[in-house]
Amino acid sequence: MKNKSLKNNIENSTREKVTRFSIRKVSFGAASVAVSALFMALGQGAASAAETNTATEANVTNAATDNNTTAQDNKKEEVAAPVATTTTPTTPTTAEKAADKINEKLATEANVAEKKEQTTSKAQEISNTTAETTKSAEVTAATTESNKPRSRKRRAAEPSSTTTDTTSDEAANQVYTAPRANAGLDELKEKLEQLPSAIQNNTKINNMDGVGATTGVEAGKVKEITEFGGWKAVNQADRSAGKFVVARATDKGVFPIETINTVGQNRTAWIGEQSVDRNSKYMLFLSEVRTQATRDKESYEGQPYKEKQDDAKGDIVAIGVKGYKGVEKTFKVYDTKTPGKVTVDFKTGFSGIAEGRSGVTVANYKVEVFSVINGVETKVYTAEFDPKNASNPSDTEKTVVAAKTSTAAGQSINVAGTTEENKAAALEALSKDNYKPYATGGRFTSKEIELPEGTTEYKVRISAANDRYLGMDYHSRFAQYALPLTGVDFNISQNTNVIAKDLLTKIYDKLKATVAKDEKGMTADSKAAYDAELEKVKILVEAADLTTTDNYKTALTAVLQKQKELTVDKTALTAARGELDNLITTVSTDGKVENSITEYNKVKAEAQDVINEAKRVIDSDASTVEEVELAVAKVKQKTAELNAAKAALVDKATEPQKEALAKVDEELKAADTAGK
Structure with missing residues (x-):
């Protein structure tokens, strides 16, 4: 973009020589505010103390970042300065006594004050251990919202752990329950039918808006944090805690100026090259670029801020602020008895593009996966990629869908100044249709990563591939944050x-x-x-x-x-039934002796019952093999009995037969023996 030549044409001799710094909510300052609030509570009640604390903290938060801005900014600095030099006792003294007295007089209000005092003590411990801005900011936030329950403790120096606590995250800790050793068919069938095609371990962060709301970041602002949705800042090489930031878009969907590449003394904010997912009003940024506005911050290179870099690619340099090493999270292996297979899949993007004579660059990502066996981490996968470039089809390690810049007519806007009012006005202007559609980022999908046998946990880490080239203007008059990451559609899955x-x-x-x-x-x-x-x-x-x-x-x-669908064979039963039915219908009892007919009809009636039962078995889809076999046996038995009854039928005698019989009977009469 033609206006971005400003970045290349500003010479060291003509550059605006203004020392920039920002006043943060340091740990000891926040602690002193909390104690003062308790003292005020003695005379005015806990509610009044809370108001005073909020007002003082607001002054600290809004302290000026430029020493040559408005008188209002200078006034904020004067308010903040005494706070930064106040020291709070490390052991409970007057503050504790004050809290006890309030507890005796005002039950509810004293509970609030007591929690503030506890927060103050924690803040002092942190201050004595480390002066990192991230921790102090969290302590200040805790002081402001002291009536909320504490969910975790802050520790000064904690190394990256191989057993990251994820006990509160059910998705991250899913474990397979195998069927019993002697499991039957039904149990095995149910296990397979209910088995998911993949175990989704990262669903906690998918609720980006819900988790984001718990951070307390204001609309149009950024806030340093150390944990989000179970993802924790990676610790530093010196074992001190790391950090990253969460940004919240305005109600009109524009992310803060600090997340848009804002170039040089004209403060040109290039919204057209901010390519991020916009399905949530929250976004994480894993790196901070040291700029003219933040020149006093320590960089990873440990060198002082320079208006002009000496190396050949100095015009596209964007050096990272120390403390930002990415985020990581540990998950349990679903089934430790089978080889684990993990896929990492998330949306990518960039805050800005550094363009110069030496090239064009954006912040590149690094994705790492570690297996954990008996507490020992082993790296099993690494991928680095440029989010603005699609991967080669032959790349078997990853698939990258390129993030694109905006096609809107409006690509940039000049921010009038560096005050909060100036930034808010710029964000309001950037919400206009002329700057839409905004770019919406790309996507990264790893290959299926195999975990070594015996792996019980695995860790995923996402960070900047190169902290020297983060793709934003280091001459910016604002803090600048790079390497966006959203929890929306962020999938880490295990194949089953x-x-x-x-x-x-x-x-x-x-x-x-x-x-x-x-x-x-x-x-x-x-x-x-x-x-x-x-x-x-x-x-x-x-x-x-x-x-x-x-x-x-x-x-x-x-x-x-x-x-x-195995079908019972009823052929034999059908044939047997047909034979018996035919026997019944073809035998006649005409001319038979009555008593033989009676016997035959009795057997015939029984045979009809057997035929009817056989028909029921034949017609029923639920008939079993055993029922069919029994029906066949009954039909055959009754057929035999009916044939026997048929044979026993006796014909009646005819008239000639009767006459002949009578004659024979006559002949057989005994002779008259009288007189013999």
């Missing part, structure tokens, strides 16, 4: 396909063990279909290459469906 394959293998073994029993008495077609699905499962579980958890679950669903 190894677990899924193991479960499906066990299920296959169970099915094969019962296939003969399952297929007994089933139709040939349904058995063939089931056998085919079993073969597909066999190929899947015996393959050397893994597929997805979803594919394993799909195979399970298919084979269980074919098992369910």
Whole structure:
């Protein structure tokens, strides 16, 4: 952009020689404010003390960052200065007594004052250990909101730990419960069906607005913090605590001036080259650039601020302020008995672009993953990338979707001055449609990172790849922050396909063990279909290459469906029933002796009942093999009985037969023996 030549044309001899500094909420200053509030509470009550504390702290916060700005800024400096030189006792003295008295007189108000006193004591401990701005800012915030419960303690110097406390973060601590050693088919099936395709470990930070609201940062401002959504600032090489900042957009969606590359003495804010995700009103920035406004801050190089850099790429240098080493978080491995596989995926972007004769640059990212075994960290993955450049298709380590600059007509605006009013006015102007659409960033996705066997935890760290080239103007009249990171759509996941394959293998073994029993008495077609699905499962579980958890679950669903569709073979029952039914309908009892008919009809009625029962079994989809076999046996038995009854039917005698019989009967009569 043509106006950015300002960065290259400003010469050392003509540059505005103004010493810039900023007054921060130092730990001892905040502590003294808290104590003074307690003393005031003796005469005016806790409520009055709280008001005084808030007012004093506001003066400290708004102290001027330029020694040549308005008289109002100078006045704020005068107010802040005495606070910075006041020392609070490290042991409870008058302040404690005051709190006790208030507690006796005013129960509720004294509780507030007591908490402020406790905060003051903590602030003094921190002040005696380290003078870092981050810690002091947090102590001041704690003093202002002393009626809120404390969720953690601040320690002066804590090294980067391999066992980061994530006990309050359920997503980060998910652990797999394996099925029992003697688990049956139903238990194994349920485990696989309920297994997620991936374990999402990073959902806590996804609620960016919810977590951001707990930081207390004001709209259109930035605030130094050390933790956000379970992500903690990386400690320094000297074991001192690190820091990063959270920024909050205005109600109209514009992020603070400090997060927009604001160039030179004209204070030109290049909104068109701020490429960040805008689905949340909060954004993290992992690096700070030392600028003319923050020239007194120590840089990573340990050198004093220079108006002009000596090296060949001096026109695009943007040196980082010491203390910003990125963020990190530790997660538990889901299943320690199978190889862990992790993917890191998040939205990227940049605050600005440093352009000069020597090139063009933005802040580059570094992503690192460490395995933790028995408390020992081992780096297993590193990737560095430029967010404005897409990755090469042949890159097997990562995929980068490039972040782009805005296509809006309005690309920049000159900020009238360095006061809070000037910045607020600039942000209001940048909310106009002329500066839209804003750029919305890119994306990074790592390869699937394999964790060594025995890994119980893993740590992910995101930081700047090079603290010398952070892509913003070091001549800026404002503090400048680079390397944006949002929790929206920030995914860190563990693949579960190894677990899924193991479960499906066990299920296959169970099915094969019962296939003969399952297929007994089933139709040939349904058995063939089931056998085919079993073969597909066999190929899947015996393959050397893994597929997805979803594919394993799909195979399970298919084979269980074919098992369910195994159809009982009712052919024999249908045939037997037909034979018995035919027997009933073809036998006639006409001309038979009555008593034989009675016996036959009795058996015939029983046979009809058997036929009806057989039909019920045939028509029912729920009939089992055992029911069919029993029905076949009954039909055959009754068929035999009916045939026997049929054979026992006796024909009635005809008239000739009757006459012949009568004649025979007559002949058989005994002779008259009288007189013999």
